[in-house]
Amino acid sequence: MTTTPGTGRHRKRRRNLAVGLPLALAAAGSMAYGAVFGVFGEDARAEAAAAPAVAPGAATGAATAWADDAADGFASVNALGQNGTYGGRGGRTVTVRTLADLEKYATAAEPYVIVVAGTIAVQPVGKEIQVASDKTIVGSGTSGHIVGGGFFLGRGVHNVILRNLTIRDTYQGVWNDKDHDFDAIQMDGAHHVWIDHNDLRNMADGLIDVRKDSTYVTVSWNRLGQDNKAFGIGWTDNVVTDITVHHNWIRETEQRNPSTDNAAHAHLYNNYLQDEPGTRITASYGNYARGRTRMVLENSYFERLKNPVIRDSTAALVQRGSVFSGTSGRNESGGGPAFDPKTYYGYTLDKASDVPSLVKAGAGPRSSLGTPATTPAAVPAPAATTLTVAQDGSGQYRSVQKAVDAVPAGNTARVVISVAPGTYRETVRVPSNKPHVTIQGTGGSRKDTVIVYGNAAGTPKPDGSGTYGTAGSATVAVEADDFQARNLTITNDFDEARNQGLNGHQAVALRTAADRVLLDGVIVNGDQDTLLLDTAAKDRLGRVYVTRSYITGNVDFVFGRATAVIDRSVLTLKKRWDGTSAGYVTAPSTAANRKGFLIHRSVVNGDVSARSFFLGRPWHAGGDASLDPQTTVRDSTLSAAIRTAPWTDMGGFSWKDDRFAEYRNTGPGAGSASADRPQLTDAQAAGQEVADWLGGWTPGA
Structure with missing residues (x-):
């Protein structure tokens, strides 16, 4: 990437990014690759089973495995004329992307499985979408x-599943808000309801309210956080509510964790309640048995909570097998034998000591839920074509570019270019008129299949027409939408040390200038300007999702104007050609009102000197003051190589005038909030999730 010399200044009004309170910073050393990806390591082969997409509002013909799932716990009990909870099973499956379609099917009289694909903004803010009986609503x-907004289940509504959704952001700026009853899920007199694998946060009132004699409810495997009130149960003089609450992760909530009022039978087990130190939210209590509640609490894990378990003198609370780590205050039981849950349903307890790891890994939305197993019969997917490449002549082509050339212009079906192990010394360009191309290595490791070349920005073109320039130096250039790369290595091996006389050492390994680009299980190697994430034009959207991958470099080695997510990946810092340690990870050139770079759940490390690398700097390409560069680094592990003031200016433009921030990073390179180190508040972080960047696109679909 070339910088623009001179002293041009950014003249737009500076925005003040709110700086959150200091977050917990767990000291950590270098993280092993296996710890980042679980069993997925650097040499592992990346496999992806991508489910095809469903057209908006389209009905699918065949049910999928998750659509046949039924509730456990009290929601599985045969009572009140309802034999368990199975939602819209047996009804049509529809996919919705708008509020109008969601309300249309949610309120319908007949059963539906309603798949929410993308982000649906609810207007007016705080509106609760009415849900009728016999519905599954799944992300x-x-x-x-x-x-x-959220969901409301009224009196008599039954057999409803709310699953795999993220419901968020009705918070109106007033803690313990008495004026806005904006819940994520509220039910008044409903029965047989299953709330499972959701992420509920940042609402104006409660996250879940089970009220007015609602009963036969199971709440399982959810994440509840960033809210004053987590979960209220009861709120009636009648002692009728039967509820099961298991394997939920409740953290950063002040009260009702849950609060159970006059519940006939409340069975709470294997939940993880966590109060993180140093944040603006402090839990006042954990599980609460109020009124005439009968509660059984088993094998849960309470971490750093004040008053982890409390009960009224009129309540019966039996607790057994739980772990209390760093807790203080009231921890109570007694009042009678309560009840035996196995009288009503079968269940298996996990060890309390295993609960934090189990729940952290399993709670919240799952990529395996809500995705169709087959393409709808009404919208058949064209069959994919496979082209094979092998250097030894055993494939259809000996070079990757020859296979790309064979893809028909304007193709509408996916073409998989299957590349045998080997080192392919060539440049590859996928032109804009050849979408839906996948280049995939077939080796046991992503290191087995390598595409490599060594052009730099200053390298003369063979025809004498000048030099390649930064963009033209790319080993692989992707200009076509819906491109995928899997299980291979892309390298630019330009030798800076031997080419000191060359003017222009930027050397791109991979350039993308397209929308909906998926890089899954790849290695992208280079030094300066390794990965150029661009768009086809300044006014065009270009979304890129990088996952389970490795990116190496030293100067601005992730740069460009695309809207890009780097998720569960490793960014490896390298020394420069002369052995010195100094560099910049990102150089975004984001257009105003667009998303820039999001580094999420990743690791930044490398064999370089401590405090020698910046996380980023603003690239105002061509001195364009209208740009608004953005990099957010969140939930990631930073090595000691990262500077204590991790952002810096570029080309006469101040980083403080643009969008640079962190959130909940850990490791020796992380730091507390300051003027030189902005941290997102919880509310800001809720609007900077992966789904916000992808804007309704499901990578791999």
Whole structure:
């Protein structure tokens, strides 16, 4: 990437990014690759089973495995004329992307399985979408977000599943808000309801309210956080509510964790309640048995909570097998034998000591839920074509570019270019008129299949027409939408040390200038300007999702104007050609009102000197003051190589005038909030999730 010399200044009004309170910073050393990806390591082969997409509002013909799932716990009990909870099973499956479609099917009289694909903004803010009986509402993978509203189940509504959704952001700026009853999920007199694998946060009132004699409810495997009131149960003089609450992760909530009022039978087990130190939210209590509640609490894990378990003198509370780590205050039981849950349903307890790891790994939306197993019969997917490449002549082509050339212009079906192990010394360009191309290595490791070349920005072209320039130096250039790369290595091996006389050492390994680009299980190697994430034009959207991958470099080695997520990946810092340690990870050139770079759940490390690398700097390409560069680094592990003031200016433009921030990073390179180190508040972080960047696109679909 070239910088623009001179002293041009950014003249737009500076915005003040709110600086959150200091967050917990766990000291950590270098993280092993296996710890980042679980069993997925650097040499592992990346496999992806991508489910095809469903057209908006389209009905699918065949049910999928998750659509046949039924509730456990009290929601599985045969009572009140309802034999368990199975939602819209047996009804049509529809996919919705708009509020109008969601309300249309949620309120319908007949059963439906309603798949929410993408982010649906609710207007007016705080509106609760009415849900009728016999419905499953499920997020498609992790893309199903309900923003600014929630769901309401009224009296008599039954057999409802709310699953795999992220419901967030009705918070109106007033803690313990008495004026806005904006819940994520509220039920008044409903029965047989299953709330499972959701992420509920940042609402104006409660996250879940089970009220007015609602009963036969199971709440399982959810994440509840960033709220004053987590979960209220009861709120009636009648002692009728039967509820099971298991394997939920409740953290950063002040009260009702849950609060159970006059519940006939409340069975709470294997939940993880966590109060993180140093944040603006402090839990006042944990599980609460109020009124005439009968509660059984088993094998849960309470971490750093004040008053982890409390009961009224009129309540019966039996607790057994739980772990209390760093807790203080009231921890109570007694009042009678309560009840035996196995009288009503079968269940298996996990060890309390295993609960934090189990729940952290398993709670919240799952990529395996809400995705169709087959393409709808009404919208058949064209069959994919496979082209094979092998250097020894055993494939259809000996070079990757020859296979790309064979893809028909304007193709509408996916073409998989299957590349045998080997080192392919060539440049590859996928032109804009050849979408839906996948280049995939077939080796046991992503290191087995390598595409490599060594052009730099200053390298003369063979035809004498000048030099390649930064963009033209790319080993692999992707200009076509819906491109995928899997299980291979892309390298630019330009030798800076031997080419000191060359003017222009920027050397791109991979350039993308397209929308909906998926890089899954790849290695992208280089030094300066390794990965150029661009768009086809300044006014064009270009979304890129990088996952389970490795990116190496030293100067601005992730740069460009695309809207890009780097998720569960490793960014490896390298010394420069002369052995010195100094560099910049990102150089975004984001257009105003667009998303820039999001580094999420990743690791930044490398064999370089401590405090020698910046996380980023603003690239105002061509001195364009209208740009608004953005990099957010969140939930990631930073090595000691990162500077204590991790952002810096570039080309006469101040980083403080643009969008640079962190959130909940850990490791020796992380730091507390300061003027030189902005941290997102919880509310800001809720609007900077992966789904916000992808904007309704499900990678791999």
